[in-house]
Amino acid sequence: MNELDQKINTHFPGLVVRKDLVKTVKGNAIVPSYVLEYLLGQYCATSDEPTIQTGIETVKEILAKHYVHRNEAGLVRSNIKEKGRYKVIDKISVDLNDKKDVYEAQFSNLGIKEVLVDSGTVKKHPKLLVGGVWCIADLEYEFTEDKGSSPWILSTLKPIQLSHFDFEGYVEARKQFTTDEWIDLLVQSIGFNPEMFGKRSKLTQLVRLIPFCERNYNLIELGPKGTGKSHIYSEFSPHGILISGGEVTVPKLFVNNSSGKIGLVGYWDCVAFDEFAGKQKRVDKALVDIMKNYMANKSFSRGVETLGAEASMVFVGNTQHTVPYMLKHSDLFCELPDKFYDSAFLDRIHFYIPGWEVDIIRGEMFSSGYGFVVDYLAEILRSMRNHDYSDRYKEHFSLSSDISTRDRDGINKTFSGLMKILFPHGGATEEEIEELLRFAIEGRKRVKDQLMRIDSTYGNVRFTYLGTDGQAKPVTTLEEEEYPSYYNKAIAEGEDRETLEPAQPGSLPVPSGPLAPVEPVLKEKHLIFQENQKGLSFDTLFGFYLKGAAAITVTDPYIRLFYQMRNFMEFLETVVKHKASDEEVSVHLVTTEDDFKGEQQKENFEKMKESARAVGVNFTWKFDGTGTIHARHIVTDHGWKISLDRGLDIFQHYEMNDSFTFANRLQQYRPCKAFEVTFIKIGEYGNGH
Known part of the structure; x- marks a missing residue:
């Protein structure tokens, strides 16, 4: 168990369960997770391994014995007849038979219906009347000569959900x-x-x-x-x-x-x-x-x-x-x-x-x-439906006056929901409140921006909010940042959405915005990228700033793990793409040695060195022995310093072993982490102005 798991078990004893156990006990039972976790909660809500193993066996046994598989329904019905009484786990729904003035239950998997249910049970659990509820029920069988009555008797019924x-x-x-x-x-x-x-x-x-x-x-x-x-x-x-x-x-x-x-x-x-x-x-x-x-x-x-x-x-x-x-x-x-x-x-x-x-x-x-x-x-969560947390940002922020009542309702409800989920006790900082408010505004703005395309009677709305300093802070959606030229375009009058043709190969637009792959004028700038933004690659981000350099130094303490090394290899690819074939470039990496896999790290660097030499890149590296490097930047000998707050680790986790996904092969299809990058002009060879 990691530190968080230990903390969870300490503060919520008996109310938490190890999540991989659900798969372990599920087998071929077609039941929702909450049914399985209800049982696991009874027998496995602990961190004690022997108890968990015993609990798993108990739950498996209960499922094997009492969960009704449709293809074994006949055997279970026979069991009830032979034993007179039997416990089953099944989805039960109830209908009122107004001709007989009785409530009758139907067992979904067991395949029996017209089982009498008393009014008290239905009043206590009204959801039985709509859609059905998963229950643990005791069924009895008592044959009678009366053709109008069912031999099945429901003696007890307990919905599978927490009682208190x-x-x-x-x-x-x-x-x-x-x-x-x-x-x-x-x-x-x-x-x-x-x-x-x-x-x-x-x-x-x-x-x-x-x-x-x-x-x-x-x-x-x-x-x-x-x-x-x-x-x-x-x-x-x-x-x-x-x-x-x-x-x-x-x-x-x-x-x-x-x-x-x-x-x-x-x-x-x-x-x-x-x-x-x-x-x-x-x-x-x-x-x-x-x-x-x-x-x-x-x-x-x-x-x-x-x-x-x-x-x-x-x-x-x-x-x-x-x-x-x-x-x-x-x-x-x-x-x-x-x-x-x-x-x-x-x-x-x-x-x-x-x-x-x-x-x-x-x-x-x-x-x-x-x-x-x-x-x-x-x-x-259900008990929190009675609370309203929608005013909890008002001490620090207010919504812009041109946000309509309906937009305001959407924002407030989302904000209230997130606050209930994350801060049921209150205690959120101003920064945390702002993050949730921005997120709530973005989700409603996504709806409103599309409405303005669909219906021209909707006026333009500025989705901004004000801090205590009175400054208006605008909110954008992520797709607005990624595709500004399309996002802000109105659909031509009379264009029918029904006539949308499937995309032709090569017709999808190249990501636009600050990273469009046109030879840019190189200048000092600071770029901020949001989490999940796509369309980025080392090529478009800083390829042109590496072009023409004869020597490049990369300082990044975290080129240790396999995925970090792969990032660095992709950086070398970018260098190769932007250098002339008749030129050679030196790339020097300053990083730290991995505590446990230092030998493997060196071996991988050697492989990169051999590989790079064949394409005109002289790759060298050194481990910083002081353990004090925190800066992450790229410096070229022709006057640029690129400061990266995350180093080269800008992409989120993706499936590296699957050669048939585009995220594996092309960086622009990977979602990013949130990061910032600054391009600073320095003197030739890094001497500064």
Whole structure:
């Protein structure tokens, strides 16, 4: 266990579980993670290895014995008949049979229905009536000659979710963690390894939790396949339900006017629509109209009666095109079905998660560290729906007066949700509050900027906020920074989004902005890059500043690990690309020796040296013995110093062993870490002015 895992176990004993255990016990059981973690929480919520191993065996045994696989349903039914009584784990839904005036349960995997349920159970667990609930139930079998009655009797039923928790204890324990530690604990709770994500990417993952802790929160996430968009809504919480976007009807979602039965929004905290994108999908116009009203006013009609509900709405779908392609030809909502491609509907969305920034899920991204048992965290988040943290920035900041009420609501709700998740105890610094406020503004700005393309009646809004000094601070979206020429372009009048042709090879734009690969005028400058920004490479960043140099010195204490060496090799490639074939260049590296793998480090440098010599680069290196070098910079003998606050380590983790991904082969397709670079003119040979 690392230091964080030990701390987690100390402050949340019995409420956390090792996240790799879920895979260990799952086997071929098709159950949500919260069901498995509920069981693991009963038997494995400890850091004691022998207890964990015993607990795993117990959970496996419970699943083997009591979880109903559909293909073994006949055997389980036989067991119940032979033994008279048997415990099962299954998804149970209940209907009212108004002809007999009784409630009847249906067991999803076991394949039995018309099992009598008493009114008390249904009153206690109303979600049984909509969508069904995973439960541990005791079933009895008693044959009767009466053809009208079922032989199955439900003797006990217990939904698989936490019955009680100590919110005060949770808040007190939160105070023992730094903000970064807490974020990592939450990311581990979702099941991911925090080391694989930058700060911005972690916040993006945590935004997915806001619908569980914020009432009537409307969230959309569109992006490439395989980024885990729907996972949280199907696996994470017993209070959320994931439904296919194509299966939604007014009665299912809101109200059945003939029976008067309330739909999903009346019972679930979060209703997520999977596969929401797809222009060809048929959508009921009446559904869109009711959704628009519900998303704006938290209410819907049943005949003459108006009903309110608190369910948050989440829309997730896949995009077919790249971001620059969408910005050039249409907008970031272009994949939606026509009926939803409606400015009044889209204006009700509080936050747009840029799914293209989220990494495609790979095996090494999963966590083996400790995180909350998810139904514990789900109950905590649910209890926080009663709180409002949206005013917690107002002591330090205020939103610009030309931000509309609807924009303000979106920003406030996102900010409130992030504050509940990260700072339930308060205690955020001004810098931390500002970071969350900027992030909340960016997500709403992404929605509004697209609306202005879709509907010309939307006026331009300056998304700025004011600090206590009265200075206005503008907020931009990351794609605005990356593709300014496309982002700020209005779509030509009359251009129909339906006529979008698939991208032709070579038609995608070259990244624009400060890094466009045109021979630039070299000048002193300072550049700042945001986390997850793409389109960067050593070539475009400082290739032209290396051109013509005969000697280059790189000072970077962190060229030790394999990926750092690979970065340095790519730097040498940049030198080679920018030198004339009949010239030779000397490159000298000053770094520090690795404490454990120094020999391997030297061996790799020797290989680089041999390889570089063949292409006209004389590579030398030395280890700094003092251990005091902190500066990271590149100095050329023809008058430039390039100061890099992260050295050459500017890219986020990517799959190095997969030769068939472009991120592996081309730097501009890798997301960056946040970093800054300064270009300083010095005298020839580094003597200074």
